Amino acid sequence: MIINGVLIDHTFAEAFPMKATRVIITAQTEQWAFNAAKSMTGFATSVIGCGCEADIERYLKPSETPDGRPGVSAMLFTMGAKSLVKQLETRAGQSVLTSPTSALFSGIDGGIRIPLGKNLRYFGDGFQTSKMINDKRYWRIPVMDGEFLVEETTGQVNAIGGGNLLILAESEIDALEACEKAVLEMRKVPNVILPFPGGVVRSGSKVGSKYPALTASTNDAFCPTLKGITKSELSPEIESVMEIVIDGLTEADIKKAMKVGMETFCSIGAYNGVKRISAGNYGGKLGPYHFHLQEIMND
Amino acid sequence: MTDLTLTMKYRPNQRVDMSPITCDKLAGLELAEIAAIELQNGKRKLRVDELFSISGSDVGKIHINNSFYKLDYIGRGLEGGSIRVTGDVGAYLAMDMRAGEITVSGNVGIYAACQMKNGLLQVLGDVGDFLGSALPGNKKGIQGGTVLIKGNAGDRVGDHMRRGMILIEGDTGDYCGARMTAGTIAVMGKTGRNIGYAMRRGTLLLWQQPKVPVTFGDCGTHTFSFLPMLFKAMAKFDSKFSDSSQHFNRVHRYGGDLAGMGRGEILVRAGNA
DSSP states (O other): OEETTEEEOSOEEEEEEEEEEEEEEEOSSHHHHHHHHHHHTSSOSOHHHHSSEEEEEEEEOGGGSTTSSOEEEEEEEESSHHHHHHHHHHHIIIIITTSTTOEEEESOSSSEEEESSTTGGGGGTTOOEEEEETTEEEEEEEETTEEEEEESEEEEEEEEEEEEEEEEESSHHHHHHHHHHHHHHHTTSTTEEOOSGGGOBSOOEEEOOSSTTOSEEEOGGGOGGGTTTSOOOOOTTOOEEEEEEEEESSHHHHHHHHHHHHHHHHHHOGGGTEEEEEOOOSTTSSOSEEEEHHHHHHO | OOEEEEEESSOOSSOEEOTTOOHHHHTTOOHHHHHHOEEEETTEEEEHHHHEEEEOOEEEEEEEEEEOTTEESTTTTOEEEEEEEEEOOOSSTTTTOOEEEEEESSOBOTTTTTTOOSSEEEESSOBOSSTTOOOTTOSOOOEEEEEEESSOOOSSTTTTOOEEEEEESSOOOSSTTTTOOSOEEEESSOOOSSTTTTOOSOEEEESSOOOOOTTSEEEEEEEOTHHHHHHHHHTTSSSGGGOGGGOOSEEEEEEEOTTTTOOEEEEEETTOO
16 A cells, blocks of 8 residues: 555554553643653653553643643553552652642543552551542642642553554654654544653564573664665665554554554655555564554555 | 322321331332321321322322421431422431432421431521431441531531531531541531531531631641532532632631541631631
């Protein structure tokens, strides 16, 4: 399939089941809500090394937040329920509880309820108080700037991680600019996050390594500097490859984000250096979710 | 179907136990069976049709018409549906209520919402002492739900209150929130002496400055982000509590009762403290 000169490979992105939750962080100003959310979702690009994948989902207007203040919604993804609980608690405790004027709420009403403020409340050393409002329990924890308000639980739901797009471009700057534009559009899609820095990965990996201690290593088939010395996937004009990884709550959410991303790449076109779109997979043997690029574009 | 309407034919001298008349207890009964239910009246029993004329058939919506202050235990243990009362009612209104809605157009006696578990009770008039409290000797007063009083309340509002929300547009008597364990009592009017006496936890939210007992500590004036959420939860009621001009997030906080556990709080609208 070729659109605006951009070749879309007949391949698929392979993705995996994950557990996810969403939280809403509010503060006195949008900047302080962002500061807390940025810290909470920091160092969370990949479950392999960070324990979870997390990112800010979107900014929320005061009318969209429980306490009527500016806010940010953020999502966390992990491979299992236990690690989600642990990551959430650690990150909420170290990054949101500590952030001036912040409050923390559940962003998912349904699902399995997991602790949000349930254990954080003990920071109050007995001075914490709870308040039931509309059948939800909130904890008021006295802190030095006043009071940290946190909902007792949030919802854990089944989710999908590892949706991805590879963009193959004529130059590094072409790839980067195209990714920036795609990320901007893809982040408008609800229920998805792009957990890598700026939403973009340059170090896509393959499974395994020549070094036994490593489970993953550089994806040499897509490394442009190795074109002549390895079994490369790249044609001569490709000088740079970048990847956008997508975690989402449902298959439909990931498909939508991938479609928006591909449409953006295609709108930039081959004339501007975007030559090809591909995706990472493991032959379909590891992940149960297969996102076929051409099918998504035809939907 | 129209509401099941019970209109009082006369006013007996002795008090009447109305606890058999709830939506859940009448469910599935024919009108003749409802008419034959016996209500305790002093030391004798009265059939429902002796005391009331009966019309309508929807037992999920009961209307007690021409009520007066000797009808006790209305809506006791109610598990769903609605009871609307035109007139005054006696003691123990909505006692042990678990779900549903009760509305009273007139005044109410003592122990209204006593040990209530959930649901909504609205009173357009005044209520007597021990609103939302525990029966003597019991340790748990109201444990959930919402009570909205448009008039005034007597002494000991929320005595031993465990959870839930009591909203009072008017004034309260003495010992408001005494021995409270948790929950919220909001009072727009004046409060009497010994507010929050032996209060353990919970919130007394006041629009007027009370006479704060010496066993409460002054914690200063603060802005609380949970208050807008609390007011948002109140906004669904047809009440002064839904009027945004009455809402605030800045309050003067008094913590206590320090003669006891001392984790309760009296929050007074800032500017009035």
